[in-house]
Amino acid sequence: MAAVQRPTPAYSLRRRLLLLLLAVSALIWLATIAAAFLRAHDLADDIFDAHLQQTARLLLATEPTSGHVEVRPTPGAAGGEVLFQIWRRTPQGPVLALHSAGAGQTPLTAVEGFAETRWNGGEWRFYSEWSRDGLRQVQVGQSHDIRYALAQEAAMRLLAPLILGLPLLAAALWVAVGRGLVPLARIAEQLDRRPPDSPQPLGSGPVPAEVAPLVQALDGLFARIARLLDNERQFTANAAHELRTPLAALKTQAQVALRAGEGEVRQRALLNVLEGTERLARLVEQLLTLARLDPGANASLQPLDPRPLAREVCAVLAPAAQSRQVDLALDLAGSDGDGSLTLAGNGDLLRILLRNLVDNAIRYTREGGHVWVSLARDGERVVLAVADDGPGIPAEARERALGRFTRLAPARAEGSGLGLSIVQRVAELHGAALSLGVGPEGNGLRVLVVFPPLAA
Incomplete structure (x- = not known):
């Protein structure tokens, strides 16, 4: 090192x-x-x-x-x-x-x-x-x-002690200032001996009032670093666990294909390998996206119209909706009087947010169900709503659903449990409010993202 x-x-x-x-x-x-x-x-x-x-x-x-x-x-x-x-x-x-x-x-x-x-x-x-x-x-x-x-003569009588006493005053001040800076040297020594992953605060003893803000700022920094390290350890452990399962399934299907002769069994095993590869690729993509959006990321926000992004995402996911016979509806009628709908956003991040919300709705709704996507204005705010008529999420589990690697219906879910956590992070980078509720027909899930007013 x-x-x-x-x-x-x-x-x-x-x-x-x-x-x-x-x-x-x-x-x-x-x-x-x-x-x-x-x-x-x-x-x-x-x-x-x-x-x-x-x-x-x-x-x-x-x-x-x-x-x-x-x-x-x-x-x-x-x-x-x-x-x-x-x-x-x-x-x-x-x-x-x-x-x-x-x-x-x-x-x-x-x-x-x-x-x-x-x-x-x-x-x-x-x-x-x-x-x-x-x-x-x-x-x-x-x-x-x-x-x-x-x-x-009177002035010189005062000047003479100054000339003679200035070196003595300098020596006394040098010692006094050195003693006054001892707490800083002590803090530097503690930092030098401190283990890199130690969460313990520095402010365990009395410190001068002038040094206290520095110690408090360092303690706050160490606490944030500790939380970040804990999140990283948990994220790494969860990611390893989530990657282990599809990799094991791929290995099993590949072994089945090797042992099987030419025929239906081999064909089915290879199709399962392809499906598993797609799921693994999606998981890796979401892991990379989430790492890119973790604390420390900054979003460059510009005034933009989100409706073209909504049309693009719905067009890309339309084949997935058709494969499950899901009716995907897009409503963009709620704009300003002049036909505009503008918010401060980042096009790439908003595309990620829309894709995750619409993809989740298509995956978790019932076959032959409905998914509604709408953009509207509420006063000075722009509101994005994505709803479905699937099983929904119970009220007591909605907060937990925003966590990473959370799948509330593992028997039926094909996702990684990262979609809503990615959506939440993108919303935070835009200063938007994210809320989960009941779908428009009293069942299913409705996700609202309320963007703040566009600054003048």
Whole structure:
């Protein structure tokens, strides 16, 4: 037996989960760092704005020396130097009375209060305020770089643990994800050790909620496989039994023909061999048909008119009906107002269904009896009816009659007991309802096949 080739894994679930968790963790951490940077920047703005305002008011409280004086810049918070200018209002206009080195000879800002603008090639924050008497104005300014530097420092303090802790987090997640996937590995081990014909379910112990649907689906699959194997074993046993009987009869008749001389006995034995061969061929044909229609088969359904199929089948089986003096009647009057009668069907399968129903009716009705075949419309549904005036099937035995290899009248029956089971399977493939009842004259059997409405 060839070794089973294991599929090449497309990806590692463990690695994918690890990467996803690390990516989500890193994104959350980076978002936290960004939020911390923005928060630190806002706090730095508040602190440095308060310092600028305090510096301006201290300068207003200082009486400047008369004339134009330049001094060193005022030291600011966190080492950020503050430039300043003090302007005095005169009848000739504003005069610069005092300024720090680097502040220049022109006003730092034209806006009263706080203002942020580009100055001297960089981003600066300015504050301007007049004295109470309106004679002096102080303008102070500080580069914005110090504020960004403090916010970046706060963000880096959070980024450093991320850089150092990410490998440790990856190792912890690798172990955690591995432990979380242990149930899947356990299930794979159970499946690897499982006998191919074992009907036992996997879900014998507690499993995680995420794995439970997989286990339930596998248990359902195993149950269906077990039923299929049981049906196959039963079908094989029944088929072997059914084939053994006609083969034994053929062998016996052939031996009789060999022992008999030229005459009537030999002729009768050879005729029996031919009849037995025909019955065996029919049995094999029905076995092959049933195997083709077993679970897993799919029918390609197309809109079609079943009346030509009914005419064809009745024409083919007319000689068999005449040989038994059976009156075979076909009624196709019940069509739509425009003369059409359409259903969703498969022509080959419907031919098999019609042939089995009509052939069964001819075989099981009495000699000189009647068989009726009709196609009619009942609302949106198409109804096929095949009836006879033979012995019929008792109500308590009708369900059993749909089983395989079931013959309710073995003393008289020539069939294999597969006809109605084939009909039932074809009806299932068409979504049709199959029912057995009493014939139109109160005796015999009437088989109804009701096809669903044709989809719009």
